[in-house]
Amino acid sequence: MAKDNAFVNQIADIETDFPRWYTDVVVKTELVDxxxxxxxxxxxxxxxxxxxxxxxxxxxxxxxxxxxxxxxxLLIPYSFMTREAEHVEGxxxxxxxxxxxxGETLAEPLVIRPTSETVIGEMYSKWLQSYRDLPILINQWxxxxxxxxxxxxxxxxxxxxxxxxxxxxxxxxxxxxxxMKMLGVYKEFAETxxxxxxxxxxxxxxxxxxxxxxxxxxxxxxxxGKSLQAGxxxxxxxxxxxxxxxxxxxxxxxxxxxYTTSWGVSxxxxxxxxxxxxxxxxxxxxxxxxxxxxxxxxxxxxxEGVVEAAAALKAELCAAGIRAEADFSDNSPGWKFxxxxxxxxxxxxxxxxxxxxxxxxxxxxxxxxxxxxxPLQAAPAAVQALLGSVQANLLERARKRxxxxxxxxxxxxxxxxxxxxxxxxxxxxxxxxECEDKIKEQTAASARVLVEGEHAGKCVCCGKEAKHVxxxxxxx
RNA sequence: CGAGGUGUAGCGCAGUUUGGUAGCGCGCUUGGUUCGGGACCAAGAGGUCGUGGGUUCAAGUCCCGUCACCUCGACCA
Numbered sequence: 001m002a003k004d005n006a007f008v009n010q011i012a013d014i015e016t017d018f019p020r021w022y023t024d025v026v027v028k029t030e031l032v033d034x035x036x037x038x039x040x041x042x043x044x045x046x047x048x049x050x051x052x053x054x055x056x057x058x059x060x061x062x063x064x065x066x067x068x069x070x071x072x073x074l075l076i077p078y079s080f081m082t083r084e085a086e087h088v089e090g091x092x093x094x095x096x097x098x099x100x101x102x103g104e105t106l107a108e109p110l111v112i113r114p115t116s117e118t119v120i121g122e123m124y125s126k127w128l129q130s131y132r133d134l135p136i137l138i139n140q141w142x143x144x145x146x147x148x149x150x151x152x153x154x155x156x157x158x159x160x161x162x163x164x165x166x167x168x169x170x171x172x173x174x175x176x177x178x179x180m181k182m183l184g185v186y187k188e189f190a191e192t193x194x195x196x197x198x199x200x201x202x203x204x205x206x207x208x209x210x211x212x213x214x215x216x217x218x219x220x221x222x223x224x225g226k227s228l229q230a231g232x233x234x235x236x237x238x239x240x241x242x243x244x245x246x247x248x249x250x251x252x253x254x255x256x257x258x259y260t261t262s263w264g265v266s267x268x269x270x271x272x273x274x275x276x277x278x279x280x281x282x283x284x285x286x287x288x289x290x291x292x293x294x295x296x297x298x299x300x301x302x303x304e305g306v307v308e309a310a311a312a313l314k315a316e317l318c319a320a321g322i323r324a325e326a327d328f329s330d331n332s333p334g335w336k337f338x339x340x341x342x343x344x345x346x347x348x349x350x351x352x353x354x355x356x357x358x359x360x361x362x363x364x365x366x367x368x369x370x371x372x373x374x375p376l377q378a379a380p381a382a383v384q385a386l387l388g389s390v391q392a393n394l395l396e397r398a399r400k401r402x403x404x405x406x407x408x409x410x411x412x413x414x415x416x417x418x419x420x421x422x423x424x425x426x427x428x429x430x431x432x433x434e435c436e437d438k439i440k441e442q443t444a445a446s447a448r449v450l451v452e453g454e455h456a457g458k459c460v461c462c463g464k465e466a467k468h469v470x471x472x473x474x475x476x
Numbered sequence: 477c478g479a480g481g482u483g484u485a486g487c488g489c490a491g492u493u494u495g496g497u498a499g500c501g502c503g504c505u506u507g508g509u510u511c512g513g514g515a516c517c518a519a520g521a522g523g524u525c526g527u528g529g530g531u532u533c534a535a536g537u538c539c540c541g542u543c544a545c546c547u548c549g550a551c552c553a
Binding site: 038090093094115144146148149150155156160162209217228229230231232264265266267268269297299300301302303330331332333334335336337338339350352353354355362 | 514550552
């Protein structure tokens with residue numbers, strides 16, 4: 001057994017060197033390649049299939065909440081960016097700018113969208129006339145570019161794919177309701193599809209989206225106790241409406257500025273999946289979003305009837321709506337087992353001469369490696385049931401970790417020990433920027449979300465009366 | 477931009493201290509034996525040593541320049 005090969009060595013680093021494990025596994029499992037431009041990624045078919053599954057699930061939810069898809073331009077006049085003061089300040093350092101077109105220097109440079117509030121705002125101002133036009137509920141699936149200094153595949157790349165919802169409403173209440181509704185959609189999606197339980201809540205001023213009145217985020221706990229911002233929903237108030245003149249004539253005959261929102265999740269979710277569920281053997285994908293839900297590995301494939309039986313089984317599973325694959329490559333079965341485990345396929349089915357004779361199949365689940373048998377006749381139902389069980393177990397496992405690894409701290413030392421032990425830490429905070437910065441400096445932890453409805457006590461940093469209970473964690 | 481590191485075959489690396497025929501593992505190709513947890517045998521293909529200049533009879537190795545990438549900091553979905 002060639003246990004000393006490079007892959008095994010690298011996988012063994014999982015506990016001690018998580019980011020390295022992450023990058024290696026992401027590349028080895030053929031999710032992505034690095035692009036020719038620094039910080040860019042080429043999403044390969046297997047990785048893209050995960051994204052397609054995420055898109056399918058999210059899109060169904062957006063449609064169910066009345067949103068429509070549309071598409072806005074990639075290039076945005078530079079002047080649009082500067083109309084909202086806080087927005088330009090936040091994004092200017094990380095935009096890519098086009099200065100030449102058709103061989104000539106452009107009169108006005110164009111930015112490659114880092115996000116689309118500005119172009120969409122410009123269009124909404126043209127579309128919106130009357131209160132009857134409201135609400136405008138639009139989502140777009142697009143790519144955006146942000147010139148990041150350090151990058152990691154899926155988690156932070158210069159270009160990434162995402163969806164961005166942009167809505168406009170007549171009232172503050174309605175816009176705030178939309179903001180919270182979409183945060184709720186994300187949370188439900190993360191838990192039922194990705195099997196990742198999340199913390200949701202309001203972000204601090206420092207962590208807020210540039211140009212928003214308030215930002216709400218969902219934070220997912222990774223293996224190593226670090227947090228990953230997995231989605232955001234912004235209440236923009238009238239900031240962008242005023243900057244882009246998004247006005248309507250209301251019932252009372254007066255012109256009013258609309259209240260807008262925006263919300264998004266990105267291909268970072270794939271990174272979240274990998275980090276939340278992955279283990280020492282590679283990826284572990286929840287069945288709902290796994291490109292391949294069940295892989296059939298024929299054993300002793302040269303023996304009579306094995307290949308035929310495997311192919312027939314695959315057809316039967318596919319007909320039952322299961323994303324099934326059969327591996328007829330000439331690798332050894334041991335190789336195939338490891339290969340598909342590394343790729344995170346939730347269920348493996350082994351079928352060989354002995355199984356065919358006995359009229360059964362062997363099922364192995366990826367999350368626990370537990371083996372079971374099922375009659376060949378009842379294969380689709382057995383696989384369906386097992387997929388459901390894997391999905392539920394992954395969520396349960398992640399939920400348990402999420403619950404066990406939240407501690408509270410009274411002082412800075414407690415906070416430091418908490419995050420060093422791989423925990424999220426609840427602590428009081430006075431609300432001032434100085435303390436927030438000082439906490440980051442001393443513990444490398446940042447305020448992830450504000451926790452509602454809990455007694456605040458004293459600020460961990462300055463000891464003054466705390467305004468908020470904050471969930472602190474080290475973050476990706 | 478601050479600090480450190482690395483560029484040699486598709487991938488991972490050795491060789492550089494002390495200059496002297498370009499190496500290893502994996503992968504790849506061909507043929508054969510295998511196949512219930514990363515099989516084996518045999519024969520092959522594949523490299524302007526990041527790049528420009530210099531020293532030398534001779535440079536992957538020494539000297540000067542330059543480019544790219546990686547890690548850690550500040551920023552971020």
